[in-house]
Amino acid sequence: MLSALTQLLLCQLAGEVIARGIDLPVPGPVLGMLLLFLVLTLRGGPGHDLQTTSQTLLQHLSLLFVPAGTGIMVHLHRVADEWLALSISLLVSTLMTLLVTGLVMQLCAPRSTAPGENP
Amino acid sequence: MTPRINELWVYLSASPLLGLTITLLAYQGAFWIYRRSGNHPLANPVLIAVSVLVCFLLSTGTSYETYFAGAQFVHFLLGPATVALAIPLYTQLKRVKAMWLPVLVGLLVGSLSAALSAVAIGRLFGASLPSQLSLAPKSVTTPIAMGIAERIGGIPSLTAVLVIITGIIGAVAARYVFDAVRLHDPAIRGFAIGIASHGIGTARAFQVNEQSGAFAALAMGLNGALTALLVPLIARWIGLG
Numbered sequence: 165m166l167s168a169l170t171q172l173l174l175c176q177l178a179g180e181v182i183a184r185g186i187d188l189p190v191p192g193p194v195l196g197m198l199l200l201f202l203v204l205t206l207r208g209g210p211g212h213d214l215q216t217t218s219q220t221l222l223q224h225l226s227l228l229f230v231p232a233g234t235g236i237m238v239h240l241h242r243v244a245d246e247w248l249a250l251s252i253s254l255l256v257s258t259l260m261t262l263l264v265t266g267l268v269m270q271l272c273a274p275r276s277t278a279p280g281e282n283p
Numbered sequence: 284m285t286p287r288i289n290e291l292w293v294y295l296s297a298s299p300l301l302g303l304t305i306t307l308l309a310y311q312g313a314f315w316i317y318r319r320s321g322n323h324p325l326a327n328p329v330l331i332a333v334s335v336l337v338c339f340l341l342s343t344g345t346s347y348e349t350y351f352a353g354a355q356f357v358h359f360l361l362g363p364a365t366v367a368l369a370i371p372l373y374t375q376l377k378r379v380k381a382m383w384l385p386v387l388v389g390l391l392v393g394s395l396s397a398a399l400s401a402v403a404i405g406r407l408f409g410a411s412l413p414s415q416l417s418l419a420p421k422s423v424t425t426p427i428a429m430g431i432a433e434r435i436g437g438i439p440s441l442t443a444v445l446v447i448i449t450g451i452i453g454a455v456a457a458r459y460v461f462d463a464v465r466l467h468d469p470a471i472r473g474f475a476i477g478i479a480s481h482g483i484g485t486a487r488a489f490q491v492n493e494q495s496g497a498f499a500a501l502a503m504g505l506n507g508a509l510t511a512l513l514v515p516l517i518a519r520w521i522g523l524g
Contacts, residue, residue: 265393
């Protein structure tokens, strides 16, 4: 677990350095993800340690959004002021994006498979 | 409260221990409910945990800053977790390659419709200009979204809230939307969730299907990059930014 965490943090750090170094609008962790992807391609896959650690981390990805989400308590009044416009916008736009993206992709998809449980 | 309990509370509320512990407790409770409900989308663990925590903090008069001093240890892991998304992506590489055309088209159409429809609907229903600009990056993962909002003249902290709500809406609604139009391919479902509702949608996708999760992760990364490039340009063209 220790070596896996170190590898992940190293990639994030490198991504952060690159993003700030050449002033990219993409955040460090996303660049770090690309870097790790390149490393995996060169190395032919993740080692056992990296595989299991990242699996554990991603299994509880939801947890990691809880502290930021709780920040909503600071903005309760601001959201309350414009709640109608904001909530209609978020709801309709998100449903529309799901629908439009899904349907457009299905139109140009090579073939459809339908195994297993779906989100 | 008796003096001793009072003293204890003063200690606990000033230490990071409490914020960290209640975050983990609230999440574990929420996740237990989610599993017990058979992964029902309405029992979204982020939604439940955040609701419980907000009620707890408001009722005990604890400030968000105090809470976050502890919760930041969990928040920090978002970075390495984002990097770790490379692994499922690598595992699904073959399927991603076979899907390059729908992925590209879906990315472009989805990214534009997420940003433009949010601003247009907000404007239609009378949202203020700073709120409209804060809505534009709502489908993108929090750190990127806040950066975009700042660049185009929105309110970054408001954007953070809108992003989280968007994520929860997408994670909750996706199944019903896709089932309604009989869209069954787990890769396409995952990709659309990642475009519409970033990491929270991706978390939901991973809990249900590994392939959906990988495609959601891919979509989240690509959408973040594309939106960061496109939205400031569009805002300038239409004279908003």
